[in-house]
Amino acid sequence: xxxxxxxxxxxxxxxxxxxxxxxxxxxxxxxxxxxxxxxxxxxxxxxxxxxxxxxxxxxxxxxxxxxxxxxxxxxxxxxxxxxxxxxxxxxxxxxxxxxxxxxxxxxxxxxxxxxxxxxxx
Amino acid sequence: xxxxxxxxxxxxxxxxxxxxxxxxxxxxxxxxxxxxxxxxxxxxxxxxxxxxxxxxxxxxxxxxxxxxxxxxxxxxxxxxxxxxxxxxxxxxxxxxxxxxxxxxxxx
Numbered sequence: 001x002x003x004x005x006x007x008x009x010x011x012x013x014x015x016x017x018x019x020x021x022x023x024x025x026x027x028x029x030x031x032x033x034x035x036x037x038x039x040x041x042x043x044x045x046x047x048x049x050x051x052x053x054x055x056x057x058x059x060x061x062x063x064x065x066x067x068x069x070x071x072x073x074x075x076x077x078x079x080x081x082x083x084x085x086x087x088x089x090x091x092x093x094x095x096x097x098x099x100x101x102x103x104x105x106x107x108x109x110x111x112x113x114x115x116x117x118x119x120x121x
Numbered sequence: 122x123x124x125x126x127x128x129x130x131x132x133x134x135x136x137x138x139x140x141x142x143x144x145x146x147x148x149x150x151x152x153x154x155x156x157x158x159x160x161x162x163x164x165x166x167x168x169x170x171x172x173x174x175x176x177x178x179x180x181x182x183x184x185x186x187x188x189x190x191x192x193x194x195x196x197x198x199x200x201x202x203x204x205x206x207x208x209x210x211x212x213x214x215x216x217x218x219x220x221x222x223x224x225x226x227x228x
Contacts (some may be wrong), residue, residue: 044208044219044222045208045210045217045219047217059215059216061216087171095165105153106202107167107170111165114164
C-alpha cells in the first residue's frame with residue numbers, strides 16, 4: 001500500500017522559509033516522479049511542482065518559480081519542498097502526491113494527508 | 122495555461138439520483154483528463170483517468186466520457202457517501218491544472 005506522510009508545516013512570517021518533507025513507502029520511490037499540490041483554505045487545487053525519479057528534471061508553477069525548490073533523497077525515500085520568500089498567498093494545505101503517467105503527462109493516484117503552511121505576521 | 126471550467130458549481134441532489142458534472146477545457150486536451158472526489162478534511166481521491174478509465178476500487182456507478190474540450194463525470198445512482206466536491210484535472214500540458222470544483226450536496 002502506498003503511504004505518503006508529510007511533515008514540516010507551520011506558521012511562518014512573510015519572507016520566511018520552511019522545508020516540507022514527505023516520507024514515502026509501499027512503492028519503488030526512486031522510479032517514481034513525485035509532486036506537490038496545494039489547496040488554500042476553502043479553495044481549489046493548485047499544482048506546485050514535480051520532480052522526476054532521478055531528480056534530473058524539475059517543474060514549477062509560475063507562482064512559486066524562483067522561490068520554491070523541490071528535492072528528493074532516494075536513499076531515504078523522502079521528498080522535500082524548500083519554500084523561501086514565503087508570501088501570504090502561499091498559505092495552504094500542501095499535499096505530497098505520487099503521479100502516474102508518462103511523458104510528463106501525469107494524473108495523481110496517491111495523496112498524503114497534507115501539511116498546513118500558514119504565512120502570517 | 123489550459124483553463125478548466127466546471128458546471129454546475131453546486132448541485133443539490135437526492136440519494137438515487139443520476140448526476141452529471143461537466144468539465145470544459147480552454148483548448149483541446151485529447152483524453153488527458155482525470156476526475157477526483159474530495160470529502161471535507163480529506164485528500165482528493167482519484168476516480169477516473171484518461172477521461173473514461175475507472176481507477177481500481179472505484180464503484181462502477183462512476184463513469185467518465187468525452188474528449189477534446191468537453192468531458193462529463195456521471196454518477197448513475199447517487200449514494201450517501203458520494204456527497205463531496207469533484208474536481209477535473211488536465212494532464213495534456215504543463216502546468217497541470219484543475220477545475221474549480223463541483224460541490225454535490227444533499228437535497
